[in-house]
Amino acid sequence: MFKDTKTFSGFSTDDVAAAKAFYGDTLGVDVSEADGMLHLNLAGRNSVLIYPKDNHVPAEYTVLNFQVTDIEATARELADRGVTFERYSDEHDELGVFHGGGPLIAWFKDPAGNVLSIIQE
Structure with a gap:
């Protein structure tokens, strides 16, 4: 059908x-x-649509994954732009890159607390 x-x-923001x-200037x-x-x-x-919500509650799961070819370089650049990794x-x-199995990944939050990630292809 679809x-x-x-x-x-x-997802929502407050x-x-x-x-x-954040998305335009910090993440580009x-x-x-x-x-x-x-x-x-x-x-x-x-x-992706980001819509305002007065009673916004941040997503506790990853809402958006950005695939990157060099996670270390990307993590460094984002940190230089003020991003803090979880x-x-x-x-x-x-750097905040997870090495516990699976693809290399690093999580961070947007200003509304939603979880995002960079993940190495």
Whole structure:
């Protein structure tokens, strides 16, 4: 039924202006705004909707994964831009990259507390 239907995901924020600055300026994502909501215009013509919600509760799971070819270089650059990486166990290196099995991944939060990641391809 939805095989050929354009699909997108979305999640909420409590501050659209802070989200726009973070995704656009800090992360360098192409961001557009319409009707008080943000659209993250991602590679491959994919988009993610970020919508305002007064009683926003941050997602406790990863809502967005950015695939990168060099996670260490990307983590360093993001740290230089003020991003703080989460450390959920002692299996994270000094950059915040998790080495506990599976692909190399590092988690961080947006200004509304939603969990994002960089993950090495």
